[in-house]
Structures are given as C-alpha cells and as structure tokens.
Amino acid sequence: MVIRNVRLKQCGAAFALAMFALIPTGVQAETGPAPAPASPSDVVRFVVEGDLAGVLIRAPDGTIKPVAGITRVKDALKVLADERLAAVWPDLLAWAGSDLRRLRDRSLAQTESALNDQSRFVPTTLRERQALWPKKLLAFTQYLDALSDAGKISEAIALAQAEITTPAIAQDALDTxxxxxxxxxLFERSGAVDSAIGALQQAAATTSDQSAIENINVNLAAKLAIAGNYARALTLINAEERGYDQISPAKLFQTGRHMPDSHAYFAAIRACALNGLGNHEEAMRMLALIEPDPETPFTESVRSQTRLRAYRCMHDAAGLAAELAPLVANAAPGSVLMIELQPGYQTDPAERETVAKALTDARLVHAMAGRARVLGEPYASAIAWWNVAPVSPGTPKPAN
Structure with missing residues (x-):
C-alpha cells in the first residue's frame, strides 16, 4: 500500500484502507454537507493498494473520512473537477494516467474479470443495491458500462443484444x-436516441412480466421527452403512474423493483413533456411537487437528481443554475455532482447547451468558486467516453 503525503498522524495505513474499502463506489463521496474547503495539510492525498485507490480527508471534528473511491474514470473525473481536492491531483494522475487512459483500461479489465469470476468483489452504487439485482446481472451491466466508458460502445451494444436473446436470461423477464x-x-449515450426508443418499444412489446414492462415504459417516456415527442411521453407517463398507484404496498415490498421516491421520476418526466407542449405554468407546478433536497447527499437524493433531469430536459438554463447552486454549495468533496457540471457529459446536444449556458449564470458561478471547475483537455475525451464509435448497424428504430 502507498499513502501519499499523509499529514494525519492518527491514520494508520490499514485503518485508512479499511475505511475506504467499506464505502461502495458511487456513494463514498456523499457523507453529508461539505466541510470548509480542505487545505493540503488536511488531506490524505492518495491511498493505493493494488488496483484500489481512494482519497481521505480530515473532517472538522478531527475524524478521518473517505471522500472518494476511485475504480472508474468517472470517479477520477469527479475528484479532478473538485478544486477542494487539488492537492490529490498530481498523485491521482500519476496513478490513473495523465489523460486517465490507464485507469480506463484497468477498470475494463477489472469488470471483465468480475464478470468471468463472480466470486470477486464488485463495488456497487446505492441505486444498484436498492434495485436488489442478482450478482450476475450486476457484473454484466457493470461490464457494459466499462466498455462504454472505454469508447467501445458498439461492442457493449452488441453484447447486450446477444445477452437478451440467450435462453438463460430470457427466462427471467425482470433481468431481461x-x-x-x-x-x-447505451444507444442514447452514443447519440442514437431513436434507436434507444426503438429498443424500448420492442422490449415492451415482447415482455410478459408486468413489473418489467412498467420499468421499460417509464424509461421510454423519459427518452420520448428527450427526443421532443412530448405528447406521447405525457400519455405514457400518466398511464404508468396510474398503474403504479394501483400496486399494493405488499407487492412493492415483495418485488423490491420500485425505487424510492418513484413519483419524483413521474413528475419530472411530466414536467418536461408539459413544458414542451407549451404549458410552462403547469410544468412548473408539476416540478414543484418534487421538493428541493439540497442537504441530502446528492447520490442518495432521487429528488435532487430528478429535478436536475427535468430542468435539462426542459432546456431551462436559468432554472438549472438556480437548482445547481445550493447543491454545489453543500456538496461533499469528491461528489458525483461534479460530473453534472460538465457539459460534455450530456449526450443530448440541447441538454449539453443548457448545462453550458447554466454555467454562465452568476448564481452558479458564485457557488462553484473555490469548489468546482469545468474540465477541459486532456480530460474532454474521457468525459465524452473517448468520442464513442458509431452504433452497430441494424439497430431498432421507433415505431411511427
């Protein structure tokens, strides 16, 4: 193990690694409201053991907390975008590669190994744990993400399409x-929103399990709204929410397939669709049903996530800036929220432009000062998944 530039005398190497290893990827940065910006002497600049790396920080009460575990490129980007963690950047880049390609390749190898040997530890996000996914499904979807992160999105798409048709997977409608x-x-990330819509329409038409259909249709409604097909999105999300409300609490508990605050998703999609149809007042009333949640760690707050999605989908830069400003001000060091500030991370051109415009708003500029930055080269390719390759030919197209 290597602990670089340690100034925390009470932090032994084994203790530091144990604290880091207990925090799953995707939630480790979310430990509550941010302490004051850390000085270099407050930060354990880097902790490394084998392929495991992380950043720890001394909290105001003197305790040592993990603030970022780094197993994927996205994890490194959120640290590099956080100015409070500038002290770790040199060591992080020495380990991950100056353009993060070394970390990209390591992550791809790790997830492929975990897919082939499911006894290996696979870090999980809060959302993945809430969804109660089987380990095989989790390992497979994480490998797809790693392929996509590495710019191999055509390979990821082909692999997903092949897996869907295999008998072992097809027997479990929920996993399929x-x-x-x-x-x-993956289609959406490649810029092929029409193919994403077509794939979901095909999935809904061929799936017999009602819970699976509900999940597919909610995602379909969201992508229809992004594509500007607002009337269909509104009709579909209204129908899905009515169906959701009719499910008994006992069934929800038994299946474990519905995420917390599901109504926030419905309201966000409905707000985008209403706004697109010219009913801005009703859209804002709908959005107001999702109460702001700036004090809950961003990764854990479905409400904060969905409100941001709604403003991006509505192409409301002023609203997005107003929403982001308090979240940034309260963000824990190394928060995944730092990725949300990167225009290049958005795959939809209109949403990318919305984020870029929001970054010029004085409220957000003030909130970001000394806390967050927009990443340029040499990280732009990593943010955009190394300029993903064109999607495979013969992809599904949406029905008329």
Whole structure:
C-alpha cells in the first residue's frame, strides 16, 4: 500500500484502507454537507493498494473520512473537477494516467474479470443495491458500462443484444428488462436516441412480466421527452403512474423493483413533456411537487437528481443554475455532482447547451468558486467516453 503525503498522524495505513474499502463506489463521496474547503495539510492525498485507490480527508471534528473511491474514470473525473481536492491531483494522475487512459483500461479489465469470476468483489452504487439485482446481472451491466466508458460502445451494444436473446436470461423477464433498459441507455449515450426508443418499444412489446414492462415504459417516456415527442411521453407517463398507484404496498415490498421516491421520476418526466407542449405554468407546478433536497447527499437524493433531469430536459438554463447552486454549495468533496457540471457529459446536444449556458449564470458561478471547475483537455475525451464509435448497424428504430 502507498499513502501519499499523509499529514494525519492518527491514520494508520490499514485503518485508512479499511475505511475506504467499506464505502461502495458511487456513494463514498456523499457523507453529508461539505466541510470548509480542505487545505493540503488536511488531506490524505492518495491511498493505493493494488488496483484500489481512494482519497481521505480530515473532517472538522478531527475524524478521518473517505471522500472518494476511485475504480472508474468517472470517479477520477469527479475528484479532478473538485478544486477542494487539488492537492490529490498530481498523485491521482500519476496513478490513473495523465489523460486517465490507464485507469480506463484497468477498470475494463477489472469488470471483465468480475464478470468471468463472480466470486470477486464488485463495488456497487446505492441505486444498484436498492434495485436488489442478482450478482450476475450486476457484473454484466457493470461490464457494459466499462466498455462504454472505454469508447467501445458498439461492442457493449452488441453484447447486450446477444445477452437478451440467450435462453438463460430470457427466462427471467425482470433481468431481461434491466438489460433492455441498459441497451437503450447505451444507444442514447452514443447519440442514437431513436434507436434507444426503438429498443424500448420492442422490449415492451415482447415482455410478459408486468413489473418489467412498467420499468421499460417509464424509461421510454423519459427518452420520448428527450427526443421532443412530448405528447406521447405525457400519455405514457400518466398511464404508468396510474398503474403504479394501483400496486399494493405488499407487492412493492415483495418485488423490491420500485425505487424510492418513484413519483419524483413521474413528475419530472411530466414536467418536461408539459413544458414542451407549451404549458410552462403547469410544468412548473408539476416540478414543484418534487421538493428541493439540497442537504441530502446528492447520490442518495432521487429528488435532487430528478429535478436536475427535468430542468435539462426542459432546456431551462436559468432554472438549472438556480437548482445547481445550493447543491454545489453543500456538496461533499469528491461528489458525483461534479460530473453534472460538465457539459460534455450530456449526450443530448440541447441538454449539453443548457448545462453550458447554466454555467454562465452568476448564481452558479458564485457557488462553484473555490469548489468546482469545468474540465477541459486532456480530460474532454474521457468525459465524452473517448468520442464513442458509431452504433452497430441494424439497430431498432421507433415505431411511427
């Protein structure tokens, strides 16, 4: 193990690694409201053991807390975008590569190894744990993400399509539905929103499990709204929410397939669709049903995530800036929220432009000062998944 530039005398190497290893990827940065910006002497600048790396910080009360575990490129980007963690950047880049390609390749190898040997530890996000996914499904979808992160999105799409048709997967409609949703996400990430919509329509038409259909249709409504098909998005999300409300609490507990604050997703999609149809006042009333949640760690707050999605989908730069400003002001060091500030991370051109415009708003500029920065080269390629390759030929197209 290597602990670089340690100034925390009470932090032994084994203790530091143990604290880091207990925090799953995707939630480790979210430990509550941010302390004051850290000085270099407050930061354990880098902790490394084998392929495991992380950043720790001394909290105001003197305790040592993990603030960022780094196993994927996205994890490194959120640290590099956080100016409070500038002291770790040199060591992070020495380990991950100056353009993060070394970390990209390491992450791809790790997830492929975990897919082939499911006894290996696979870090999980809060969302993945809430969804109660089987380990095989989790390992497979994480490998798809790693391929996509590495710019191999055509390979990820082909692999997902092949997996959907295998008998072992096809026997479990819920697992198949999750892979179908992931396939649509891959299409969307590649810029092929029409193919994403087509894949979800095909999935809904061929799936017999009602819970799987509900999940597919909610994702379909979101992508229809992004594509500007607001009337269909509104009709579909209204129908899905009515169906959701009719499910008994006992069934929800038994299936474990519905995420917390599901109504926030419905309201966000409905707000975008209403706004697109010219009913801005009703859209804002709908958005107001999702109460702001700036004090809850961003990764844990479905409300904060969905409100941001709604403003991006509505192409409301002023609203997005107003929403982001208090979140940034309260963000824990190394928060995944730092990725949300990167225009290049958005795959939809209109949403990318919305984020870029929001960054010029004085409220957000003030909130970001001394806390967050927009990343340029040499990280722009990493943010955009190394300029992903064109999608595979013969991809599904949406029905008329």
């Amino acid at each position: 539905g999750q892979i179908q949703v992931k396939l649509a996400t």
